[in-house]
Amino acid sequence: MHVVVLAGGIGGARFLLGVRELGFDVTAVVNTGDDVTMHGLRICPDLDSVMYTLGGGADTERGWGRAGESWVIKEELAAYGAEPTWFGLGDKDVATHLVRTRMLAAGNPLSTVVAALCDRWQPGIRMLPMSDERVETHVVTEGRAIHFQEWWVRHRGRVPAERFVFTGAAEAKPAAGVLDAIASADLILLAPSNPVVSIAPILAVPGIREALVDASAPVIGVSPIIGGAPVRGMADRCLATIGVEVSAAGVGALYGSELLDGWLVDDSDADTAVEGVPVRSRPLWMTDTAATAGIVREAVDLAGLS
Amino acid sequence: MHVVVLAGGIGGARFLLGVRELGFDVTAVVNTGDDVTMHGLRICPDLDSVMYTLGGGADTERGWGRAGESWVIKEELAAYGAEPTWFGLGDKDVATHLVRTRMLAAGNPLSTVVAALCDRWQPGIRMLPMSDERVETHVVTEGRAIHFQEWWVRHRGRVPAERFVFTGAAEAKPAAGVLDAIASADLILLAPSNPVVSIAPILAVPGIREALVDASAPVIGVSPIIGGAPVRGMADRCLATIGVEVSAAGVGALYGSELLDGWLVDDSDADTAVEGVPVRSRPLWMTDTAATAGIVREAVDLAGLS
Numbered sequence: 001m002h003v004v005v006l007a008g009g010i011g012g013a014r015f016l017l018g019v020r021e022l023g024f025d026v027t028a029v030v031n032t033g034d035d036v037t038m039h040g041l042r043i044c045p046d047l048d049s050v051m052y053t054l055g056g057g058a059d060t061e062r063g064w065g066r067a068g069e070s071w072v073i074k075e076e077l078a079a080y081g082a083e084p085t086w087f088g089l090g091d092k093d094v095a096t097h098l099v100r101t102r103m104l105a106a107g108n109p110l111s112t113v114v115a116a117l118c119d120r121w122q123p124g125i126r127m128l129p130m131s132d133e134r135v136e137t138h139v140v141t142e143g144r145a146i147h148f149q150e151w152w153v154r155h156r157g158r159v160p161a162e163r164f165v166f167t168g169a170a171e172a173k174p175a176a177g178v179l180d181a182i183a184s185a186d187l188i189l190l191a192p193s194n195p196v197v198s199i200a201p202i203l204a205v206p207g208i209r210e211a212l213v214d215a216s217a218p219v220i221g222v223s224p225i226i227g228g229a230p231v232r233g234m235a236d237r238c239l240a241t242i243g244v245e246v247s248a249a250g251v252g253a254l255y256g257s258e259l260l261d262g263w264l265v266d267d268s269d270a271d272t273a274v275e276g277v278p279v280r281s282r283p284l285w286m287t288d289t290a291a292t293a294g295i296v297r298e299a300v301d302l303a304g305l306s
Numbered sequence: 307m308h309v310v311v312l313a314g315g316i317g318g319a320r321f322l323l324g325v326r327e328l329g330f331d332v333t334a335v336v337n338t339g340d341d342v343t344m345h346g347l348r349i350c351p352d353l354d355s356v357m358y359t360l361g362g363g364a365d366t367e368r369g370w371g372r373a374g375e376s377w378v379i380k381e382e383l384a385a386y387g388a389e390p391t392w393f394g395l396g397d398k399d400v401a402t403h404l405v406r407t408r409m410l411a412a413g414n415p416l417s418t419v420v421a422a423l424c425d426r427w428q429p430g431i432r433m434l435p436m437s438d439e440r441v442e443t444h445v446v447t448e449g450r451a452i453h454f455q456e457w458w459v460r461h462r463g464r465v466p467a468e469r470f471v472f473t474g475a476a477e478a479k480p481a482a483g484v485l486d487a488i489a490s491a492d493l494i495l496l497a498p499s500n501p502v503v504s505i506a507p508i509l510a511v512p513g514i515r516e517a518l519v520d521a522s523a524p525v526i527g528v529s530p531i532i533g534g535a536p537v538r539g540m541a542d543r544c545l546a547t548i549g550v551e552v553s554a555a556g557v558g559a560l561y562g563s564e565l566l567d568g569w570l571v572d573d574s575d576a577d578t579a580v581e582g583v584p585v586r587s588r589p590l591w592m593t594d595t596a597a598t599a600g601i602v603r604e605a606v607d608l609a610g611l612s
Contacts, residue, residue, distance in 0.1 A: 040346075040408035070378050076401030080426050082408075091397050095382030102346040102388075120386050 001305070004029060004181050004217070007191040008198025009046040010063050011224065011232060011286075013053035015191040016125060018292025020054065022300075026125035027181040029208070031193070032110070033130075033137035033166055033201030036149045038087055039077060041097035042104055045149070046198065047114055047129060048096060055121025063232070066092040086154040111175040128181065130202040133172035137197055138165045148197060157234040161241040164197060169204040174211075182211040187303050189296070190221035190260075192231060192284065195251045196238035209259070218261035218303040222295060223248040226284055227268040248272045252279065262302040264295070278302065307611065310335060310491040310523070314504025315352040316369050317530065317538060317592075319359035321497040322431060324598025326360065328606075332431035333487040335514075337499070338416070339436075339443035339472055339507030342455045344393055345383060347403035348410055351455070352504065353420055353435060354402060361427025369538070372398040392460040417481040434487065436508040439478035443503055444471045454503060463540040467547040470503060475510040480517075488517040493609050495602070496527035496566075498537060498590065501557050502544035515565070524567035524609040528601060529554040532572040532590055554578045558585065568608040570601070584608065 003024040005016060008031045019026050034045045045064070052058035052066060059067045069090035078085045089097075096117065103113045109132035118127055137148035140162045148164070151157060182188065193199055203209045212219055225248050230236050236246045244250045248269035252260065257276030265272045266284040273279060280302050286292040300306045309330040311322060314337045325332050340351045351370070358364035358372060365373045375396035384391045395403075402423065409419045415438035424433055443454035446468045454470070457463060488494065499505055509515045518525055531554050536542050542552045550556045554575035558566065563582030571578045572590040579585060586608050592598040606612045 039404045040411060041404070070376065070397070072376055072378070072397040073401045073404070076398050077404065080401065080405045080423070082401075082405050091376070091378040092382050094400065095379045095386065098345045098347070098379070098383065099386045099388050105346060117386065 001025065001186045002027065002181075002184055003187045003189060004185040005189045005191055006193075006199055006202050007031070007046070007050060008193030009034065009049035010053070012046065012191040012193040012198065013050045013058070014286045015193075015222065015292060015296075016050060016054060017289045018286065018294075018296045019189065020124050021289050021293040022296055027177075027185070028125055028127050029130055029178055029181065029202060030127060031130060031198045031201050033135055033197065034148055035134070035136060036147055038084060038089070039082060040101065041089075041094065042101045043097050044100065044110070044129070047127065048093070050127060051114075051117060051121050051123055054123030054125060055118075057121065064088070065090050069093065084150075084154070087149065088153070109176065111177060126177075126181075128177050129175045130178065130208065131172040131205045132175045133168060135166055135168040135172050135201060135205065137201055138167050140165060152234070157237045161237070163241065164200070164238070166201045166204040169201065170206065172205050174205055174207050179207060179211050182208070182215050185215060185217040187300060187305055188212060188215060188217050188219040189299055190219065190255065192222040192224035192286075194230070194233055194235045194238055195224060195254055196235065196242055196244075213258055218305070219259055220262040220264060220299040220303050221252065221255050221260050222299060223251055223263065223265045223269065223272075223284060225251055225269070226266040231284070231286070249274060252277060262299070264299050264302060307331065307492045308333070308487075308490055309493045309495060310487050311495045311497055312499075312505055312508050313337070313352070313356060313497040314499030315340065315355035316359070318352065318497040318499040318504065319356040319364070320592045321499075321528065321598060321602075322356060322360060323595045324592065324600075324602045325495065326430050327595050327599040328602055333483075333491070334431055334433050335436055335484055335487065335508060336433060337436060337504045337507050339441055339503065340454055341440070341442060342453055344390060344395070345388060346407065347395075347400065348407045349403050350406065350416070350435070353433065354399070356433060357420075357423060357427050357429055360429030360431060361424075363427065370394070371396050375399065390456075390460070393455065394459070415482065417483065432483075432487075434483050435481045436484065436514065437478040437511050438481045439474060441472055441474040441478050441507060441511065443507055444473050446471060458540070463543045467543070469547065470506070470544070472507045472510045475507065476512065478511045480511055480513050485513060485517050488514070488521050491521060491523040493606060493611055494518060494521060494523050494525040495605055496525065496561065498528040498530035498592075500536070500539055500541045500544055501530060501560055502541065502548055502550075519564055524611070525565055526568040526570060526605045526609050527558065527561050527566050528605060529557055529569065529571045529575065529590060531557055531575070533574040537591070555580060558583060568605070570605050570608060
């Protein structure tokens, strides 16, 4: 069974561990809206989170970056007064960024670069960026737009956001393989990633949302909100910004019945209703891979494919 | 007294420690022919050797790179199969390369980048690259040309070299400040650097050799050969390649009376004669800064400036 998963960073990565566990043929379409160029390095946080996590190289305690990371480069850049200093640039991570930056500069599309990096990490799934074009999520705050990373990492999301802009999305195309994967999928899953800054940028690439709606495969979403709070990250701040209730019902309605063929929520949100969408509840805490695989199995069942 | 020193890497850096010790106003014109782009990083080995050495950050035991260096990036790049793997790319060093590469990409000339890096290192002298343009020393070997670094670092100079080519030199201009420094110098010194691949590339930049010949200041050279062998490095292989005898007399004649107003050799080469050039001998081992300062003092005396 070919399962396509739309995913953001660490939440998406953990979800994908559960999907992979069930032995499916998996294609992950990963958000690249967080991507940013710093110190001349092209950085793809969500792609790397997925790659490191599925490749066994992630720091699971810190929740991002590489296990056994060191910070020499970061200290040295600060000693040179090179800005920005607020971004966590680990030494091992820098090597990944160097390989990627060099390959991109040589003219390779991002999807080719991802495949080359995965030659090392062997994530056991096919990873695709949502687009080979540059799409960057910016946050309009206090009258100016800053990169999502600046809002998220530097300001911890505490600067009031007015709205999110997916710069470049309107002109972007889905990366090579994305539309084919969606068209040939038996099941499509929306990972419990941030709906506003992880899943929405993917849906903002022209053609992807349409392909999902047109797909013969059912689309099942897994709620990133449990009991009115995000499982991790700052989805609550992001949802509030776009005027969506921080609840499983709010996110389900945001995706809507055009997109969703099923909405999986936590037992604590068992009373959730989304117009035109079958809702099912079960425990949604991804405490370990076995628990996550159980969530995925439920999504498969909700899709009528078990 | 304004002293201009033409210098290569580590030998030039150690010599400059001695020049600085005497309290002169020093401008170093540094070879950039060794510069190379690897993994997308612009690397300037000689400029960095001088900067780190005079800034107190060099690994004096290893003879190149930073003290307390770590090698995470190098190992990671190798894990990705990213070539080349033979170049010693330390983590601290990479931070320097990142700052430089980013500043160059933003349109800054190399001389501006060097000044910015020196804001941190405070070398106590003015450092200038020989040119802001890209000049790279290539080695013609077995019918093909390879970058000097590949010949030097990867092959340890053991692949027979037919000749050296300073790619880009003919079209290069002296970096901002070089010709003014030479014109305003009271004394010009040729450091005991490799005459073939450190000093010759500087002289190959159109205008520099002419400026030295025309300068009102005397030009004093310090022999990099002691008793028929290079003090360090592989000057012997380089000299043999261009058909010059590996001796103080051979190098003195290579520079010649048009350029030199004095030639300082080691006591073991006291019988050295160079046509048209006053020769003086004294111990030339740069065992420490005090010994090196003694060499410089002798050069000042040979120039009639003491």
